Amino acid sequence: MKRFIYIITDRNRNNLHVGLCSDLLKTIQFYSEMPTLFFDNSKQLNRLVYFEEINNEDMAMERFKTVSxxxxxxxxxxxxxxxxxxxxxxxxLNFESGVRRPQQVRPSVNIGRRLTA
Incomplete structure (x- = not known):
């Protein structure tokens, strides 16, 4: 199972938080939904600035311990x-996940109609 080591910071780059997770997009979403979990409003962590993908769980844990x-x-x-x-x-990341998992395309109401200039 792949794991991600990441570093997230606030808008002023004052705080650098190191984390480990299995789903990076869900983790980033969690940070945005819980902005004051670790710090107050002025220091909310909302900027992902670094991540590593590691395919081995034990190696990921060792790397996390080291980077921490x-x-x-x-x-x-x-x-x-x-x-x-x-x-x-x-x-x-959002763009890449959209490319990997194509969303269903809904038919447009203009299909089959001829557009005039």
Whole structure:
């Protein structure tokens, strides 16, 4: 079963939280639904800036334990090579999940009608 190690931060990049999960999209959704779970409103964690996908559960747990002990500069050295602008990676994940799992297409009311210019 694959696992994800991730780093999520607030909009000002003051806090870097390391986590481990099996479904990254659901976890990010949880953070957005419970914005003040870990911090107050000004420090809500809502920006996914780094993640790793690991296919072995034991290896993922070991990696999580290691990354969790990193200092802030060490975490920044992990993030900057893959995400130098610290953009929120959630949008890309949502897009990728949509590509992997195509949604049902509903027929449009214009099917079969000829469009005129």
């Amino acid at each position: 002990t990193y200092t802030r500069p060490q975490k920044e050295r992990m993030i900057r090579p893959v995400n130098p602008d610290w953009i929120d990676l959630t949008a890309a």
